Amino acid sequence: MKKLWILILIVIAGVVGFIYFSPMFEKEPPKIKIITNGYTNLQKPVKIIITDNRGIKSYEVLLKAQNFEEVIAKSASPNLGKKVVLNVKLPNIDAKQVQLTVTATDTSKWHFFRGNTAKKSVILIVDKTVPDAEVVNNSYAIGRGGSAVAIVKVTDDNLKDKYILVDNKYRFNLIPFVKKGYYIALIAWPYNESNFNAELVAIDKAGNKTQTHIPYYWRTRGIYKVKNKKLKINDWFIQNVAKRVLIKSGMKVPSNPVKIFKLENETLRKINEKELYNLTRKIYDKKIDTFYINRFDPLPGSAVEAGFMELRHYYYKGKQISTAFHKGMDLAKIKHAKVYACNLGNVVAEKYIGIYGNTMVVYHKLGLYTTYSHLSEFIAKVGDKLRKGEVIARTGATGGVFGDHLHFGVYIQGIPVQPREWMDPRWIRINIINIIKNAKRTILQ
Numbered sequence: 001m002k003k004l005w006i007l008i009l010i011v012i013a014g015v016v017g018f019i020y021f022s023p024m025f026e027k028e029p030p031k032i033k034i035i036t037n038g039y040t041n042l043q044k045p046v047k048i049i050i051t052d053n054r055g056i057k058s059y060e061v062l063l064k065a066q067n068f069e070e071v072i073a074k075s076a077s078p079n080l081g082k083k084v085v086l087n088v089k090l091p092n093i094d095a096k097q098v099q100l101t102v103t104a105t106d107t108s109k110w111h112f113f114r115g116n117t118a119k120k121s122v123i124l125i126v127d128k129t130v131p132d133a134e135v136v137n138n139s140y141a142i143g144r145g146g147s148a149v150a151i152v153k154v155t156d157d158n159l160k161d162k163y164i165l166v167d168n169k170y171r172f173n174l175i176p177f178v179k180k181g182y183y184i185a186l187i188a189w190p191y192n193e194s195n196f197n198a199e200l201v202a203i204d205k206a207g208n209k210t211q212t213h214i215p216y217y218w219r220t221r222g223i224y225k226v227k228n229k230k231l232k233i234n235d236w237f238i239q240n241v242a243k244r245v246l247i248k249s250g251m252k253v254p255s256n257p258v259k260i261f262k263l264e265n266e267t268l269r270k271i272n273e274k275e276l277y278n279l280t281r282k283i284y285d286k287k288i289d290t291f292y293i294n295r296f297d298p299l300p301g302s303a304v305e306a307g308f309m310e311l312r313h314y315y316y317k318g319k320q321i322s323t324a325f326h327k328g329m330d331l332a333k334i335k336h337a338k339v340y341a342c343n344l345g346n347v348v349a350e351k352y353i354g355i356y357g358n359t360m361v362v363y364h365k366l367g368l369y370t371t372y373s374h375l376s377e378f379i380a381k382v383g384d385k386l387r388k389g390e391v392i393a394r395t396g397a398t399g400g401v402f403g404d405h406l407h408f409g410v411y412i413q414g415i416p417v418q419p420r421e422w423m424d425p426r427w428i429r430i431n432i433i434n435i436i437k438n439a440k441r442t443i444l445q
Contacts, residue, residue, distance in 0.1 A: 026054055029116035030104040039158060039206040040098070040124040045087040048102055055079040055107040057115055061088055062103070065095035079107050089149060097125050127206035131156035134212065135200060136182065137439035139431045141217040143224030145191040145309045145418045147410075149432050150198070150214055151439035155181045158205040164214065165199045166190070170381050172413050175366065176287040178443050184288055184436070186366050188415040191226075191309050191325060223420050229326075233261055233316045237402070245400050249354045258321050264400055265314065265322045265356060272354040273327070279349050279361050282413035291366050291436055294388060295425040296342045299395070299406050300370065301333040306330035308418045312399040327416040328371070328409035329423075332395075335404045336376050339393040341386040345370070350378045356407065357399025370422075371409035374399050 035047040050059055058076035059202075062069070073088050090098070101121040110398050132155045152174065154162045164172040164187050168283035174183035189196045198214040228304045238257045242264040246253050250266055254260050310326040341362070349361040356373040360380065363369055376396025380386060397404045410419045 026108050029118035030106050032102050032120040034122050041128050041206040041208050042090045042092050044207045045089050048086040050084040050104045052106040056107050059104040062101045130208040130210045131202035132209045133200050141219050142189050143219030147417045149435050151184045154202045156204045160203050160205045162202045165201050167223045175285050187414045188412045188417045222298040230313050233314050236333045263379040268354045277414040280411035283367050294343050296341050296422050302331040302333040307333045328407045329419040330405050332405040336394045338391045341390040341392050345386045347384045348379050355400035367413040369411040373407035
């Protein structure tokens with residue numbers, strides 16, 4: 001009899017042990033994730049992710065609002081898999097907020113074969129109203145590779161984002177201007193785009209979106225046309241300039257002279273231009289109340305050796321081996337000539353950048369940067385606040401160049417633009433300063 005009881009106890013212990021430790025009786029409930037920021041326009045589906053180590057047996061999505069309750073998604077099966085991803089469409093009801101409750105049960109035999117159940121609820125604020133977005137004032141015209149300004153008004157109780165989108169791919173961030181709800185931005189027509197379109201975009205937290213066209217007349221003549229230029233490359237340049245730049249940039253140098261030049265002019269150029277983009281993309285202003293800029297003339301009395309938007313065709317032994325756009329203006333004077341600051345600005349970088357050599361980057365507010373390349377000497381340092389007329393550097397022949405000169409560049413939120421515009425006081429006054437003054441006057445009326 002005693003042995004029987006011992007056997008019974010062993011069997012009971014075994015059964016209890018099996019139930020407790022067996023994967024069939026696992027005790028962890030499913031995990032539920034509802035992807036939301038707490039807002040909905042009842043148009044965009046809500047993404048729900050349900051996971052369980054053993055498997056999901058059933059789920060239910062319940063929507064509640066004032067005087068409304070409805071199961072909007074459900075499913076039951078012996079095993080729906082270890083992961084269920086739902087994109088649940090919400091009914092278009094009249095409510096200020098709704099409650100979304102997700103219940104899920106796994107395939108475990110725990111709880112007397114009923115399984116483990118998890119429940120998760122979220123409250124969503126309902127917002128069906130699109131943001132208000134209008135253009136207050138903007139430059140009349142813009143040319144390929146050129147610059148313009150826009151002042152806009154954007155309002156929404158739940159505003160998430162606002163920006164100007166150029167050609168459906170280039171984003172220009174807006175800066176608060178003068179008064180709440182008003183914003184300003186310099187924008188650019190990228191040199192590599194033959195057409196131009198600008199849209200003011202505003203998006204709220206519920207996903208409502210407004211897109212308003214900003215009208216600009218296209219300038220197509222003069223400095224806004226691409227110029228083709230042939231340049232001859234010889235062995236001396238490849239061995240003493242291109243090769244030297246590759247070595248200093250930490251790149252492995254090929255043995256073939258054409259490959260050396262192409263590596264410097266194409267691969268390294270892309271790396272260097274990406275670095276310049278990153279250095280000139282950031283906006284440092286929290287708010288703009290006024291904006292004034294003098295004409296830029298960093299090398300007074302210099303000769304223009306090359307212009308912006310030149311499409312350069314490089315020839316070696318009579319054969320074209322590479323091409324590249326020139327994204328600045330080359331100014332030449334005497335060797336190691338003084339380079340001057342023409343406006344207030346902050347030095348944000350001074351470093352060696354491959355084909356551009358020793359380069360200084362200066363920020364002038366409103367997303368506007370100037371760059372000074374091929375320098376032989378940095379006089380101003382990172383963090384310096386520049387004043388008009390201050391000597392900031394000396395010209396040189398560092399980087400991939402034929403001789404001593406200054407490569408002067410102008411960038412708007414990372415996009416290189418035509419320096420000639422910013423060297424013309426009349427253009428600055430008509431297209432930038434007056435537009436901003438008139439907008440400010442309208443806003444403050």
